[in-house]
Amino acid sequence: MVATGGETLRRASTQRMFGARGWARKYELRLFVTDTLVVSLVMIGAHAVRFGWDPLVGVTGHASPAYWQVTVIVGVLWVLQLGWTRSREALVLGHGPQEFQRVVRASWNTFTIVAIVGFLTQWQVSRGYLLFAIPLGTAALAVYRAAWRTWMHGQRDRGELLAQVIVVGPMLTSQQMIRRIQRSRRAGYSVIGACLPAGHQFVDADMHDIPLLGAVENAAEIAKRENAEFVLLSGTDAMSLRESRQLGWELEGTGIGLIVAPAMVDVAGPRVSMSPVEGLPLLHVDIPRFEGGKYFLKEAGDRLTALMLLAVGAVPMLVVAALIKVTSPGPVFFRQERIGRDHEPFAMIKFRSMYVDAEHRIQELRERQRAEGNEVLFKMKDDPRVTPVGRFLRRFSIDEVPQLINVLVGDMSIVGPRPPLRTEVEQWDDARVGRRQLVKPGITGLWQVSGRSDLSWDESVRLDLYYTENWSLAGDFVIVLRTVGAVLFGRGAY
Template identity: 40%
Template structure:
């Protein structure tokens, strides 16, 4: 190697020749002097600061709950039985073992990851999985070392602790949502892509104010127009996609959503990620796979080629047997209070107009099979005969018939509908296997005739007493939106999503919206 060759052998160390160190060319050292790693800008630091603060709050809450619940079985045992020195030592040992194992599993399952905090079902699912895994490990340890106390932990600490953790996460999520309404703890977002794609992403991110995205503006493939109007609100177009990183710095955006990339620039995403180093916390790619839930999507890189795998939905098998078991369990529990309130509701209906208590109607269930739905009667007995005269006043969309002030509804019926109490007898349909607790809205035979090939997919599973349509606005939804929610549920449902919908339904009954 000659002295000249040595000068180009590497950058960052003194070049070496057989005669010793030699001076590198001036140009090489000038380039090294200008190569500086990206520095974190204030907008990104603010984002990381609130993420760390929120994570610490969750960790503190989890620790308190886990510690108290871990000690609860032993404390109850000491209170109910004579105190022995060995028992006190065993309680301390059980608590000292359960607490760290449980907390380590919560951390190992990334239950406080910034990617899922405040997301709802995903966060709760991870907490449940971490708790189950922790107690599985504890059970093994207790059996191996022949320690006492595992039964009490499984019977008392596991259910109470899981409920406590979920309630804690739910409470913090509600707090986070309230903060986001004032612009706190929210992701400052810039949307980039073709105008139509940008509009779709903005509409999706702002439809529900709980998602935590504050849209600062858009960068499109064309420099005009100066603004995009989405659902009556104007969003500033800050420039073209080539200048996204520059405008992110100017606006203090900590997140960039790429709705679509330029057709003639395959390296756009990689180059943009480099330009955003130190500026944004994340670069989000909007997928054209609309209404495909996360559990059905997996990313498998093959030789540097990121392949997105989408699992095709199935409509039978073990998971559907689990859904049926949950339906039976919930229906049996629900029919007990329903049986208790039915005499009172029947009396009120009878006093109102003297008609029958229950209303039977033919609906379409899974695979197009007909069944008779059971509800508390909320309309006059002549409602079906009066329908033809009201057709022209229809306020519903698509094949649905809806009137906000339907003259056929009785006084008692209006109250029952407002709080969804008229739906309670349908738990009998659930017990019979004709319906599910959660599912698409059960359609009338007349509605089926207006279905196209896509809408028929809502008949692939059993209809439900409640569903995404009910907790998302009910009668205030358009026909297309109602169908979209039903189809999304049909293809992506899970046990955890069903539990979330049941919980949201209970909230909707207390604070009704779109029920008429």
């Protein structure tokens, strides 16, 4: 067993990722089979809903095919697109939004190709047929891929389905890289050792279980000897540009991949572009912008979504309000000052989940128990201030629903950083933390889908800062989907 950051992890399996017997090929085959099954069922269903069970009904237009042929062709094209967009590539499975983004791109490509062929041939393929099949199929693909991902997470928590990695580079950056990998085991990497500059060794206690395998200049030979699948270059301080290139050459033909960690961390792909200069790949990092067209789209989408959800949830919200009123004295809603975008205060609205004297008792509880590893954010399990109904509301985040009103009036977003209390802001001793307030706070966010109350203060800040500088509309959609899972299973909520 290996202890990392207070969490006990099982030793990783030695099963390899690649190769004829590797887990990647087996997993990709399973995805191919289920891709084919889902697409087939969706296309058959679309045909049945639009045309009944008559397979011979024809497409309108000169020399047009029958719809059963269109169903087969679109289905085959769709499955091929899922392969061509590399949505089943092992390196994007189990972690991050890329798998789902590629699934959406495959569906869009399929729709576009069919539309172009229909335009060029003047075949009038039923729009209802396509508009039923493509969106429904995309949603079905996303749901079952999420189910597979949940299964993969369980396997990786047990030390399976991991790639064996050797970390190579300076001591400090290597330590930081190893810690991040160990905290994110579901990303699919297992560190089996490290190569440091000659004469260097790890000094921190949490690195005692990481074997030092040799010096950085011998990394390629060591990786072959240890049967590693990747060499992760954590920094080039200990190696010249020529030596780094030589390492890549030495790994050629070995089946061992090379991963290079950039010096600038927590920067998402859309902000990074590459331009080669004399064979040197220079990474250009766009300065984050906090206004413009995508912010307008985000705000418009937030308000429209909040309006629709409030309309749909009006009756359930009345039921919750009645339960709160009947089971404990006090108001239905709890209003609390929070700090929003540009450090502007606003009144955040929640269903009341605590007794009315909760605010007066917080200092006593703060002295008795702070959240573990958290110097600023106060959270505690089994909080005695929470009512029985409130405990249920909190477990499934129902108490957060009235924040849709804050979204509707423009104080918050659906997705964003956690809205801090004024007392928390006053304790910030690092200027970087204030960058969270460059965007509107959210009802949900990376902090919520990554553990919510189980996160330490530093990890919560890191995730919020990452979101602030790298958010995208597609990323927001993925966070909302992950939030549904976090809410249903009550992960990190108390």
